[in-house]
Amino acid sequence: MKQLDPQVQKPAIKAFVFDAYGTLLDVHSTVSRSLDDLGDAAPAVSETWRTKQLEYSWLRSLMGKHADFWQVTADALTYALRCHDMEDQARHDRLMNLYRELLAYSDALETLEFLKEKQHTTLVLSNGSQGMLGEALTFAGLDKYLDAALSIDKIGIYKPSPNVYRLVLDYMSRQHKTCRAEEILFVSANAWDVAGANSFGFRVAWINRFNHPAEVLPGGPDLTIKSLSELIPLG
Numbered sequence: 001m002k003q004l005d006p007q008v009q010k011p012a013i014k015a016f017v018f019d020a021y022g023t024l025l026d027v028h029s030t031v032s033r034s035l036d037d038l039g040d041a042a043p044a045v046s047e048t049w050r051t052k053q054l055e056y057s058w059l060r061s062l063m064g065k066h067a068d069f070w071q072v073t074a075d076a077l078t079y080a081l082r083c084h085d086m087e088d089q090a091r092h093d094r095l096m097n098l099y100r101e102l103l104a105y106s107d108a109l110e111t112l113e114f115l116k117e118k119q120h121t122t123l124v125l126s127n128g129s130q131g132m133l134g135e136a137l138t139f140a141g142l143d144k145y146l147d148a149a150l151s152i153d154k155i156g157i158y159k160p161s162p163n164v165y166r167l168v169l170d171y172m173s174r175q176h177k178t179c180r181a182e183e184i185l186f187v188s189a190n191a192w193d194v195a196g197a198n199s200f201g202f203r204v205a206w207i208n209r210f211n212h213p214a215e216v217l218p219g220g221p222d223l224t225i226k227s228l229s230e231l232i233p234l235g
Contacts, residue, residue, distance in 0.1 A: 010203065013234065014179040015121035017168050019188035020128055020149070021102075022050075023207060024112075024228075025136055029103035030095055037091060041084050048083050052076035054192075057127055057158040066156040068129040073099060100132060104140035105209075107228040112145035118235045121177065124149040125168055125186070127158045147175075160196025168202075187231065195219040205231060 021027050031038060031046035038045055053076040060066055067075075074096055081087045115122050122145060126133050130151040137143040150167045152158055159165070165186075172179050181201030188194050189207045191214060198204045198219035206214075206221035207228060214220060225231065 011180070011183050013120070013185045013203070014177060014183040015123055015168065015172060015185070016115055016231065016235075017123045017125050017184055017186045017202070018112075019186075019190060019193055020124050020126040020133060020136070023187060023189040024104055024108045024124070024142060025102040025140060026105055027102065030098040030101075033098060034095060037094075038086065041086060045080050045084050045086065049077050049080035052079045054190075061158045061161060068153065069127050069158075070129050070132050073132075100135045101139045102136050104142055105228065108140070108142060109145070111228040111231055112142055114232050115235050116145045120235060121172070121175075122146050123168060123171065125159075125164065126150070127152055127164075129153055159193055160199075162196075162200050165197055165200040165202060185231075185234070187228070191215040192217065194221050198222070 018024055027050055028046045031042045031049070035042050053073050056072045056076055057069070060072065074092075077092055077095055078087070081092060112122055124133070124137065124146055126149065128136070128151060130149070130153050133149050133151055134143070137146065137149055143149075148171060150171055152164050152167070155163050155167070157163055168184055169179065169181065182203060184202045185205060186197040186202040187205045187207060188197065189209060191206060191212060194204050194206045195215055195217040196219065198221065203222045206224045207226070208224050209226060
C-alpha cells in the first residue's frame with residue numbers, strides 16, 4: 001500500500017466515495033457465468049464489452065449524444081458479440097439480464113461494513129443509471145452499507161467530466177455536511193477515473209488489483225492499494 005505522505009497535513013476524510021463498476025462490482029462476473037454458452041471466447045467477449053462500454057460513454061459525452069448507461073452497455077455488448085461472431089438476440093438478452101446481478105468483489109462487503117460501523121459517510125458515484133445501479137448494489141448486498149448511490153442521470157454526461165465529481169459535493173451540502181473536495185477520498189479501480197477525480201481535487205485511492213501501469217494523464221492517486229480492505233486503517 002502506498003501511504004499518504006505523513007509530512008503533508010491533510011484534513012480529515014468526511015466521506016468515502018466509491019466507483020461501482022470494476023471497483024465494488026466485478027464487471028466480468030456476467031460472462032464468467034456464461035461459459036457454457038460462450039466457451040473459449042468468453043474472456044475476449046468480456047474484455048471487448050467492457051472496453052466498448054467505456055469508449056461509448058466517453059464518445060457520447062464528447063458528441064453531446066447522451067444515452068443512459070443501460071443503453072450504452074447494451075450497445076457495447078452488441079458490438080462485442082458481433083466482433084467475436086457470436087451475435088444472437090437471445091444471448092444478448094441473457095447477458096444483459098445477468099448484468100443486473102453482478103457479483104461484488106470479496107473485499108467490498110467487509111470494507112463498506114467497517115466504514116459504516118465507524119459512522120463514516122459512504123457513497124457510490126457512478127456512470128450507471130439509477131435503476132441499474134440500484135439493482136446491482138442490492139443484488140450484491142452492498143446497498144445497506146451506503147448512504148447513497150449517485151448517478152450521472154440528472155446531468156447527462158459521463159465521468160471523467162468535472163460536473164460528475166461535483167455531484168458528491170452537492171450531495172454533501174444537501175445533507176448539511178458541506179465539505180471541500182480534498183475532504184473526500186474517492187476510490188476507483190479505473191485509472192482514468194482516478195485521474196479525473198484527482199484533477200477535480202479529490203484525494204484518490206487507486207485499487208490496482210491487476211498490476212496495471214499508471215495512466216500518463218494529469219492527476220494521479222494519493223495512494224495505491226491492492227485490496228479495498230487496505231482502506232480500513234484509514235477509517
